[in-house]
Amino acid sequence: MEAPIEAYQAGQFTKLALPDENGGWVRRAYSIVNNPKQAEGHQQMEFLIIADDSGELSPRLQSLNSGDEIFVGNEAAGFMTTDEVPQNVDDLWLLSTGTAIGPFISILETPSLGARFKNIVLVHAVRTESELIYQERIQSLLNRYEKRFHYVPIISREHVTGTLCGRIPSLLLNGELEHNAKCQLSTTHSFLYICGNPNMVKDTSKALQELGFNKHLRRKIGQFSSENYW
Numbered sequence: 001m002e003a004p005i006e007a008y009q010a011g012q013f014t015k016l017a018l019p020d021e022n023g024g025w026v027r028r029a030y031s032i033v034n035n036p037k038q039a040e041g042h043q044q045m046e047f048l049i050i051a052d053d054s055g056e057l058s059p060r061l062q063s064l065n066s067g068d069e070i071f072v073g074n075e076a077a078g079f080m081t082t083d084e085v086p087q088n089v090d091d092l093w094l095l096s097t098g099t100a101i102g103p104f105i106s107i108l109e110t111p112s113l114g115a116r117f118k119n120i121v122l123v124h125a126v127r128t129e130s131e132l133i134y135q136e137r138i139q140s141l142l143n144r145y146e147k148r149f150h151y152v153p154i155i156s157r158e159h160v161t162g163t164l165c166g167r168i169p170s171l172l173l174n175g176e177l178e179h180n181a182k183c184q185l186s187t188t189h190s191f192l193y194i195c196g197n198p199n200m201v202k203d204t205s206k207a208l209q210e211l212g213f214n215k216h217l218r219r220k221i222g223q224f225s226s227e228n229y230w
């Protein structure tokens with residue numbers, strides 16, 4: 001998608017909209033998947049969108065064709081960016097469900113990211129193996145960051161070799177997630193972003209609190225922050 005929008009930061013979202021029947025607009029938030037520093041420039045945007053058949057906008061987005069017009073918000077928004085991560089952090093953990101891997105791909109493709117963090121963990125939790133998207137991009141990230149990048153796919157409704165089975169909160173509590181990521185969580189040098197299904201965000205926040213982590217606030221430094229998709 002191409003639109004003359006203002007510069008944005010990796011991890012942010014914008015609004016997409018189509019006209020409704022009453023002369024208004026139906027608008028929803030969508031994370032931008034590509035990194036703003038890509039060679040094509042920031043005005044060439046990519047989105048990862050799942051259609052919910054009962055929804056108002058997403059089925060209409062899915063039936064758009066190349067060349068169709070769509071409203072794109074001029075200014076992106078959102079605080080799930082590396083600028084918001086406290087400076088003392090060594091290890092960045094990115095926990096996602098479904099389409100919420102999108103903003104993390106944008107962050108991971110930031111040219112200077114490797115210079116900032118010692119370890120970067122990408123967790124992608126989906127129902128079935130077929131939803132483990134972006135395998136080629138993840139392979140390039142593994143080549144680029146080598147041993148510092150840890151990709152942990154989780155599948156909840158199938159058993160697949162090489163992936164974890166279950167849900168993020170219980171895999172955090174029983175230590176399997178850390179073991180599989182080959183990276184230890186620490187309240188002094190880890191920071192986690194949680195994004196996607198609001199129930200996952202809630203349960204994961206609770207699990208992290210049980211493990212001694214605190215929600216990050218601008219007025220009080222903590223170790224995790226989140227973005228709900230609905």
Ligand SMILES: Cc1cc2nc3c(=O)[nH]c(=O)nc-3n(C[C@H](O)[C@H](O)[C@H](O)COP(=O)(O)OP(=O)(O)OC[C@H]3O[C@@H](n4cnc5c(N)ncnc54)[C@H](O)[C@@H]3O)c2cc1C
Pocket residue numbers: 013028029030031032047048049050051052054055056057058059098099100102227228229230
């Ligand atoms: C900050 C932010 C960023 C977002 N980024 C994305 C994105 O990059 N890609 C994307 O597909 N959606 C994203 N969403 C969700 C998106 O805004 C819409 O809610 C979604 O496309 C459904 O819109 P709708 O009008 O069709 O249905 P709605 O009436 O708005 O929603 C219907 C139902 O669809 C389900 N649903 C909504 N979003 C998702 C989703 N992403 N995955 C699975 N189920 C969902 C929920 O059960 C919801 O109740 C984001 C939401 C927020 C708040």
Ligand SMILES: NC(=O)c1ccc[n+]([C@@H]2O[C@H](COP(=O)([O-])OP(=O)(O)OC[C@H]3O[C@@H](n4cnc5c(N)ncnc54)[C@H](OP(=O)(O)O)[C@@H]3O)[C@@H](O)[C@H]2O)c1
Pocket residue numbers: 050052097098099125126127154155156157166167168169197199200201203204
């Ligand atoms: N993906 C599909 O095949 C499919 C098909 C039809 C409709 N939909 C619609 O699409 C929407 C979402 O589908 P989705 O697959 O993208 O996302 P999702 O339902 O958010 O599932 C993504 C992952 O999040 C996990 N999860 C759900 N609740 C959780 C919680 N409280 N704590 C931790 N993990 C949790 C799921 O585990 P569990 O599997 O254990 O729930 C799954 O592994 C739903 O509204 C659904 O009706 C999806």
